[in-house]
Amino acid sequence: MPKKEKRAPRRSTAAKAAQRMVVGGLPQEEEEVLQSPLQMVVHSFLRDKVAMTGLVLFLVIFLCCIVLPFFYPIDLYYQDVTQANVAPGFSMLNVPSKLSGNAQQLSVGSTFSVGIDKDGNVYEWGTFPTDKLKNIPSTSETGKLTMISAGLDHVVAANEDGQIFTWGNDRMGLASIPLELRSGGNDIKQILAGYQISLALTEDGEMYNWGSDYLLSITYPEGVQGNIEKFAASTNIVMVLTKDGEVVPLTGKTSAYTAIPEEIQGNAVDLALTDESAAAVTSDGRVYTWGNNIKGSLNIPEEIQGQVASISGGRYHFTAILNDGSAVSWGDNTHGQASAPAVSEKIAEVDAGYYANYAITESGKVVSWGLKGYLMGTDAFGRDIFRRLLVGGRMTMTVGAIAVIISSIIGILIGGISGYKGGKVDNLLMRLAEIVSSIPFLPFCIILSSILGNSISETQRIILIMVILGVLSWPGIARLVRGSVLAEREQEFVTAAKALGVKEFGIIFRHILPNIVTVIIVNATLDFATCMLTESSLSFIGFGVNEPNATWGNMLTGAQNGTVIENYWWRWVFPASVLGICTISINCIGDGLRDAIDPKSKER
Amino acid sequence: MGKGRYLIKRFVYIVFVFFIISILMFAIYKAMPGDPVVMMLGDIQSSMKPDAYQALYEQTKEMLGLNQNVVVQYFVWIGNMLTGDFGFSTQYKREVIQIIGAPMTNTIMLNLFAMVVVFLISIPLGIATAVRKNGVFDKAVQVLTIVGYSIPAFIIALLAIFAFAVKIPIFPISGLKTAGSNAAGLQEALDMLWHMTLPVLVMSVSGIGGITRYVRAAMIDVLRMDYIKTARAKGLREKTVIYIHAFRNALIPIVTITTWWIIGLFGGSIVIESVFLIPGLGKMLIDSLMQRDFSVVLTMQMFYVVLSLCGNVLMDIAYTVVDPRVRLEN
Numbered sequence: 050m051p052k053k054e055k056r057a058p059r060r061s062t063a064a065k066a067a068q069r070m071v072v073g074g075l076p077q078e079e080e081e082v083l084q085s086p087l088q089m090v091v092h093s094f095l096r097d098k099v100a101m102t103g104l105v106l107f108l109v110i111f112l113c114c115i116v117l118p119f120f121y122p123i124d125l126y127y128q129d130v131t132q133a134n135v136a137p138g139f140s141m142l143n144v145p146s147k148l149s150g151n152a153q154q155l156s157v158g159s160t161f162s163v164g165i166d167k168d169g170n171v172y173e174w175g176t177f178p179t180d181k182l183k184n185i186p187s188t189s190e191t192g193k194l195t196m197i198s199a200g201l202d203h204v205v206a207a208n209e210d211g212q213i214f215t216w217g218n219d220r221m222g223l224a225s226i227p228l229e230l231r232s233g234g235n236d237i238k239q240i241l242a243g244y245q246i247s248l249a250l251t252e253d254g255e256m257y258n259w260g261s262d263y264l265l266s267i268t269y270p271e272g273v274q275g276n277i278e279k280f281a282a283s284t285n286i287v288m289v290l291t292k293d294g295e296v297v298p299l300t301g302k303t304s305a306y307t308a309i310p311e312e313i314q315g316n317a318v319d320l321a322l323t324d325e326s327a328a329a330v331t332s333d334g335r336v337y338t339w340g341n342n343i344k345g346s347l348n349i350p351e352e353i354q355g356q357v358a359s360i361s362g363g364r365y366h367f368t369a370i371l372n373d374g375s376a377v378s379w380g381d382n383t384h385g386q387a388s389a390p391a392v393s394e395k396i397a398e399v400d401a402g403y404y405a406n407y408a409i410t411e412s413g414k415v416v417s418w419g420l421k422g423y424l425m426g427t428d429a430f431g432r433d434i435f436r437r438l439l440v441g442g443r444m445t446m447t448v449g450a451i452a453v454i455i456s457s458i459i460g461i462l463i464g465g466i467s468g469y470k471g472g473k474v475d476n477l478l479m480r481l482a483e484i485v486s487s488i489p490f491l492p493f494c495i496i497l498s499s500i501l502g503n504s505i506s507e508t509q510r511i512i513l514i515m516v517i518l519g520v521l522s523w524p525g526i527a528r529l530v531r532g533s534v535l536a537e538r539e540q541e542f543v544t545a546a547k548a549l550g551v552k553e554f555g556i557i558f559r560h561i562l563p564n565i566v567t568v569i570i571v572n573a574t575l576d577f578a579t580c581m582l583t584e585s586s587l588s589f590i591g592f593g594v595n596e597p598n599a600t601w602g603n604m605l606t607g608a609q610n611g612t613v614i615e616n617y618w619w620r621w622v623f624p625a626s627v628l629g630i631c632t633i634s635i636n637c638i639g640d641g642l643r644d645a646i647d648p649k650s651k652e653r
Numbered sequence: 654m655g656k657g658r659y660l661i662k663r664f665v666y667i668v669f670v671f672f673i674i675s676i677l678m679f680a681i682y683k684a685m686p687g688d689p690v691v692m693m694l695g696d697i698q699s700s701m702k703p704d705a706y707q708a709l710y711e712q713t714k715e716m717l718g719l720n721q722n723v724v725v726q727y728f729v730w731i732g733n734m735l736t737g738d739f740g741f742s743t744q745y746k747r748e749v750i751q752i753i754g755a756p757m758t759n760t761i762m763l764n765l766f767a768m769v770v771v772f773l774i775s776i777p778l779g780i781a782t783a784v785r786k787n788g789v790f791d792k793a794v795q796v797l798t799i800v801g802y803s804i805p806a807f808i809i810a811l812l813a814i815f816a817f818a819v820k821i822p823i824f825p826i827s828g829l830k831t832a833g834s835n836a837a838g839l840q841e842a843l844d845m846l847w848h849m850t851l852p853v854l855v856m857s858v859s860g861i862g863g864i865t866r867y868v869r870a871a872m873i874d875v876l877r878m879d880y881i882k883t884a885r886a887k888g889l890r891e892k893t894v895i896y897i898h899a900f901r902n903a904l905i906p907i908v909t910i911t912t913w914w915i916i917g918l919f920g921g922s923i924v925i926e927s928v929f930l931i932p933g934l935g936k937m938l939i940d941s942l943m944q945r946d947f948s949v950v951l952t953m954q955m956f957y958v959v960l961s962l963c964g965n966v967l968m969d970i971a972y973t974v975v976d977p978r979v980r981l982e983n
Contacts (some may be wrong), residue, residue, distance in 0.1 A: 487961050578803065609811075637799060
């Protein structure tokens, strides 16, 4: 039988190595046939294909989770409903080639963009939040479109006769365009599709809004209607620029937005809003910003002051066109939306919206920068799953590792003392181990974390989880250490150490422990996988690490119902597969290590 | 020492452990923040006169026995527990004993089904792989079992829902009853079985993974023994050698691991119950924790403790049954 022949030499190496372990160093000439026990373990582990694959996979995941968060930073508290449940993909800035070179106007929507060319043809690209967006009205119906705007999940367009069209989401009154706009005949100056609202402005300075104004609650101060030059809207507020160059917020409430700098009043020529701040350009080319300085949207680059021609705002960033035709962006740069590229031609028009920008040059070419898409999509709160997966992995692994370290330390101490001392101490400690392992693990963890976890901060709560896991899972490793110590303590080297007068503690932990460290490592590896599983199960049912902190377990919490499982596959497939691959890898590594350390177990 | 005395000794020890854990549980219960009386009275404080509320407060406190010292409270509580008086649920406004019947039946049924499935699959599979050690079949099963016990149950649940409830909608996603159905008798039982199929399947996967590996390892150890060679040399049929001579001897490690697994299974079913929205003990535990209904929580916890200790007793009995050599001095 070939099998037996193969095994025979391996066993003899093992035997010799074992002999060497006992006897110590052997004469030099036999060195080439012999390997030290450690070399043998490494060698045998390296030959184990399954274990090596596991090791490589685990290392890749581990390194990704440690290194990549530096390149893809995450704000754990960040949420954005406009980016909710976006499918994976990088098509958001894929401007159709037919449009580039002949572009009339482009507009950034939540996760999609629209554009019209100079002949009035409509183009749409990106990830569509609703399929209704694909029902673009035919050209025969609309005539030649001249203006277009994309919102959260709907599009508003105007044709050259001043007729307004809308498609996409048609609920909340978004489809009920005011009659005078539907029939045409007005000169439309500006249109905007916002967050569940549509706005339009005529050349007479008359503004119309339809859709849900629940969030914005638009109120027109006296004398504003009929005198409007331009308007800007975010999810929080609508502001207008009057024909007299004054900035007027269309709200009854005072907020950071309404603290408009006095010096711009009567002097403003352009106005833009982000979600947290506002900016206005004065006739002398200076930019003034006010509002909340979230993500640096108020930090205007000093060098552009005095040269700004017009301005446009995204969700947390501004983009300005300077008098020399170049574009400058500032504010949130998470997706590169504030890194305006250098363009050789003069830029005629810029549309900044949400997390992207489109610039149209004088020859009609389109330049884009900003959010291209999400590698693994986004979750229900619009958070990037890829980034959360990275920090979540770091959290899951940290919790698992620290729990294992705690349980190993307790287990080694108790197992070591118990095995070495024997007798009553042994009996007592092993009964203790039995009691701890009789405690039903998962229910107990749930109760502890829910009762104790209520009155403490999130960081303390994470530490609590680690400690609970560690303190409840030591009996296994203690029994193992006790067994190994029992076997080792009768060896000659222990007698020798005793004869030399080494203290008991020293004998257990300095002399015996190094001999059984391999067993401990194997067990710790397998325990690591178990702790990761327990942590993610706890987090999954909401009793482990909580939002906004990410772990692989709590990322799956939201994916518990059929709708999410069916429609938003990226929300569970990625965390589930990474967690699965990671634990499978660790278990393979553990198994491989065990086989390598104890060649006899390979025969199993 | 005879078997009987050994078992009595173990039993006394387990009763001791029960009291230790119950003291621990009670301590945690006492340590938690929040006044249970206020919690029970709810928001009626705003609708009552202060002195009337105070009177009601004292009355409730007395009714709950909270005005005595902690040691007395513990003994009252454990005495009640042992006589089947599990306290009053603030969430359901009923005695705990009246509300835990149905969930307990559901959970026990769910776990029993899962156990049956696991044993029916993993023991024959473990034996078969041990006999065909290192063959292609064995290698394939080895890989599959690693995958099986490495993947957490909730991920398997998500996959199962995706495959059998979304893509091929043959099983329901949640609950134990078709909504609005008033079927009775056999029809009701079948409906319940149909609802339980997916959860049982999911719960079995990790069990099958782990137990198969243990059965295989134990069988391989036994098959190397000399008495197996003797049995073969006697000319016994291979089936007899494997199932009668080898398997009986492999049972001891299997019994140990199975006991631990069964205890873990009941704990793990908390996750499965919350995914599949099964009205069982696990879901009740979570709901009660959310509602801070601690009489129910403590009862659940004591149920799990008793279950785990019963598991230990059963394991001891099983040892003496499967291995006549067991005298187990210590």
